[in-house]
Amino acid sequence: MWRHSAGSAAVDIDDPRPHPKAPGPALGIDRAMVTHLVHAFYDEVRRDSILGPIFDKRVKDWTPHLEKLVRFWCSIALMTAEYHGRPMPAHMGLGIEPNHFVRWLELFAETAQRVCPPEAANFFVERAQNIARSLQLGIGLIDPLTGQLRARAR
Numbered sequence: 001m002w003r004h005s006a007g008s009a010a011v012d013i014d015d016p017r018p019h020p021k022a023p024g025p026a027l028g029i030d031r032a033m034v035t036h037l038v039h040a041f042y043d044e045v046r047r048d049s050i051l052g053p054i055f056d057k058r059v060k061d062w063t064p065h066l067e068k069l070v071r072f073w074c075s076i077a078l079m080t081a082e083y084h085g086r087p088m089p090a091h092m093g094l095g096i097e098p099n100h101f102v103r104w105l106e107l108f109a110e111t112a113q114r115v116c117p118p119e120a121a122n123f124f125v126e127r128a129q130n131i132a133r134s135l136q137l138g139i140g141l142i143d144p145l146t147g148q149l150r151a152r153a154r
Contacts, residue, residue, distance in 0.1 A: 040115050041107065098149050109121075
């Protein structure tokens with residue numbers, strides 16, 4: 001997003017174009033690749049016996065959800081600054097456990113390796129691992145002082 005001043009009013013403008021310093025284009029990543037990866041991955045998630053039920057409870061209309069996820073990943077890989085969501089609150093209260101993150105990362109890596117060139121797949125998987133760790137810290141699955149998984153009270 002960038003700001004444009006029109007007279008006395010400043011307007012926030014979403015810019016879906018890759019930022020010149022974005023890491024993705026040098027790896028062959030473009031919006032089409034991100035879209036393909038996101039759709040292929042969430043097709044797998046929806047069929048998965050571990051993750052599918054979690055998403056089925058939460059996501060009622062997949063079209064806008066997938067569009068949001070494409071914007072999220074474009075913001076990461078292409079630095080488009082078009083994602084304005086708050087991922088942490090969206091994942092709170094879902095009853096997500098460490099095994100869900102393990103499975104999510106397994107499926108993500110398998111999908112990225114299947115649909116992306118190796119360097120792009122590595123980029124996406126590394127970012128997904130960082131995101132998973134951040135979410136686990138944020139929802140209290142990892143102790144921030146020790147970096148270790150916490151025992152969950154049932």
